Amino acid sequence: MRRLVLAAAAAFLSCATAVAQEARIGVAARLTSLDPHFHNAGENNAMAFHFFDPLVGTDAHQRPVPALAESWRAVEPTVWEFVLREGVTFHDGTPLTTTDVAFSVARLPEVPRSPASFAHYVRPITRVEVVDDRRIRFHTAEPFPLLPTYLSVFGIVSRRHGEGAQTSDYNAGRAMIGTGPYRFEAYVPNERITMVRNSDYWGPVEPWARVNFRVIANDSARLAALLADDVDLISNPPPVDVERLSRDARFRVARAPASxxxxxxxxxxxxxxxxxxxxxxxxxxxxxxxxxxxxxxxxxxxxxxxxxxxxxxxxxxxxxxxxxxxxxxxxxxxxxxxxxxxxxxxxxxxxxxxxxxxxxxxxxxxxxxxxxxxxxxxxxxxxxxxxxxxxxxxxxxxxxxxxxxxxxxxxxxxxxxxxxxxxxxxxxxxxxxxxxxxxxxxxxxxxxxxxxxxxxxxxxxxxxxxxxxxxxxxxxxxxxxxxxxxxxxxxxNVWITQRRMTYQPHAEARTYAMQLRPAP
The missing domain is CATH 3.10.105.10 (Dipeptide-binding Protein; Domain 3)
Known part of the structure; x- marks a missing residue:
């Protein structure tokens, strides 16, 4: 989950109880992979952040905020130090350490056949220095003020499960072990992705026991699923229908200017x-x-x-x-x-x-x-x-x-x-x-x-x-x-929910279960 605005998440939770519920979400775009480092595309990244947290989060205005790193500072013009928050564990119970961060940074440029690589975001780094389990330093050849922002773009994977793993291992679920608010359950390419709540998550507890993402590429079919109450939320509704739906008491419409x-x-x-x-x-x-x-x-x-x-x-x-x-x-x-x-x-x-x-x-x-x-x-x-x-x-x-x-x-x-x-x-x-x-x-x-x-x-x-x-x-x-x-x-960007739900949009056109909540 890239946008870790904890205050906003806490506000959402004030009007929602962590009861066992399923969220059903209809999205337009097909994923090219579940591997969080394979394809730097909005929909892929949105899905990845359900399972893999970034080192640095961003707020609604895309400014860096703490995520897996609780703090960072430039100790020298060409050296940035990041400190991991305590107590974070992967979905298999193993603790997050700086070796996982170093492994993730090293893995990005090496993922084969990437249609759009993440390599650009780590190219300024010339050396990674693991100081201890919680402190890691990134050395750059020149001063690089955007490094915290660049480190917000991708998720951190487990070295234990990622070493030797291929993109196919992520697609099959074998390597889908992250620190995120949801755990992987199933993936049928071009059809659906299901996930379950991570009850040991370090951040706010999600209200959804299970989330079912359905890929409904056709605009009319996606809208029909909403009208039939087969889904709780859809992204990218047909523009011609948005104004009509905004006047329909059965639904809520959320809008956000895109970045x-x-x-x-x-x-x-x-x-x-x-x-x-x-x-x-x-x-x-x-x-x-x-x-x-x-x-x-x-x-x-x-x-x-x-x-x-x-x-x-x-x-x-x-x-x-x-x-x-x-x-x-x-x-x-x-x-x-x-x-x-x-x-x-x-x-x-x-x-x-x-x-x-x-x-x-x-x-x-x-x-x-x-x-x-x-x-x-x-x-x-x-x-x-x-x-x-x-x-x-x-x-x-x-x-x-x-x-x-x-x-x-x-x-x-x-x-x-x-x-x-x-x-x-x-x-x-x-x-x-x-x-x-x-x-x-x-x-x-x-x-x-x-x-x-x-x-x-x-x-x-x-x-x-x-x-x-x-x-x-x-x-x-x-x-x-x-x-x-x-x-x-x-x-x-436009999202439409059933009246019993609320959705807090952000500018990146990504659909997150973490932004969907039961209505107060």
Whole structure:
């Protein structure tokens, strides 16, 4: 459970009794694995934090708060010391020690075939020093002020059960031994996950004796399950139904602005890209996305206001950059690209495509609210601006590994801001891909800009907050003005519960049983 705001949890418990009950939750997204270190994706991480606590938690504003570590401090500019809380045990009864933390940090970069690795979050660490069972020190080559934030992104696993374990051992339940508020019971891929309350949990006691997560990818089917009282909570209801349900006395609606962004990755690593043809169907001899005028034309072709209002029912915000205004490192000087299909056509003509061209855009059909309608609308907008767009969608479990293999030219994806400030998304999505450092871990277009890389490196080693933010703003401006990718929108997350329940949402679009409580 990443958001360990103990005061909020205690407030929830004041109106709930720890009686034996089952919580039934319907979620949209399929997991790619139960291994907490396999795939850095929002839904995977949300599930993992039921079983595996992080070293550092975050509050509703994504600021670090104590979790498995009760305290931390920079003992030197390049040395951070963390102290574990006493009395924490794994689900098998063995005590948590710093050797488990050291093992988890070492394991992250070594997980094979990860579609989106966590390695970036531990790359700044050059040496791990186990001082004793409760104190551990992380050495970095340079000052790294974001280390507590980075250590909040992943769960700590048991060395005893994790040594020699593969991702398949987690999926089978054999290695699912954490310190979290729930214990693993069963997993049927793409169907359900069941868990039982950890009565020895170090934090607040959960009211649910058992939690049953059901994967219901279809929006209408998920809503139907709620209406039939087959589930107590659903995530991502169809946007068109949210207003109606908010007036229905049988339900409660919870909303939270997201810290996620939906965006379009653009192939920048190939001289010839596979999903572009001329209007006669012949492959284009060069990759049109290598011309900034084409990339800019594509951004101008999008009517973001219409996408939010008509497709998402107002449950969103047009995106100008990688995070919405107010987050640390967002530029005040970058506005939402003006919708201008005629201007887009002029730019295409300047770039040598007066008659446009044909492209195929890929995207998920099960990941985000109203994603099918969203992709169809985007394809129509590109076509209206002169780029005839064909659409191919597939389950996210297929799309993610294929996009990680760089099989696509244009792909629609989403990303969560795990760190609450700009460096995390900039490093993952726009930094030059580098396996050794973990930079560009989800840079599916292989965009590369040395100026952005340099600014980002300077920012993450700057201890002064004001100076670091100025540098991050500059990096943000470089990547967006060069159209390294195309931001589309920031979603508003919605959950709906039966009236007998309450749900306290957070900004990350994750669904936690820990946020669901019986109504007072």
């Amino acid at each position: 996620s962004v939906y965006y379009i990755h653009l192939d920048r690593h190939r001289a010839v890209s596979p999903f572009f043809t001329d209007n006669a169907g012949q492959p284009l001899p060069t990759n049109p996305l290598n011309d900034v005028r084409v990339r800019r034309a594509m951004s101008m072709a999008l009517n973001r206001e219409a996408l939010v209002s008509r497709i998402m029912g107002g449950l969103g915000e047009p995106a100008a950059q990688l995070q919405s205004s107010g987050f640390f490192g967002t530029s005040p000087d970058i506005g939402v690209e003006r919708y201008d299909p005629e201007g887009a056509k002029r730019l295409l003509a300047e770039a040598g495509y007066p008659d446009g061209f044909i492209m195929t855009m890929h995207g998920p059909n099960d990941r985000y609210p109203n994603v099918d309608r969203m992709l169809q609308a985007i394809a129509q907008m590109f076509t209206r601006a002169g780029i005839t767009t064909r659409l191919e969608t597939m389950p996210s479990t297929v799309l993610f590994p294929r996009s990680a293999n760089l099989e696509y030219s244009v792909v629609y994806l989403g990303a969560a801001n795990f760190t609450g400030e700009a460096s995390g998304l900039l490093n993952a999505l726009l930094a030059t891909w580098d396996r050794a450092s973990g930079a560009g871990s989800t840079n599916r277009g292989r965009y590369s800009n040395p100026e952005l890389d340099d600014l980002l490196r300077r920012a993450v080693t700057t201890m002064d907050d004001a100076a670091r933010e100025r540098t991050l703003v500059q990096a943000h401006e470089v990547g967006i003005r060069d159209v390294g990718l195309i931001p589309v929108m920031f979603p508003v």
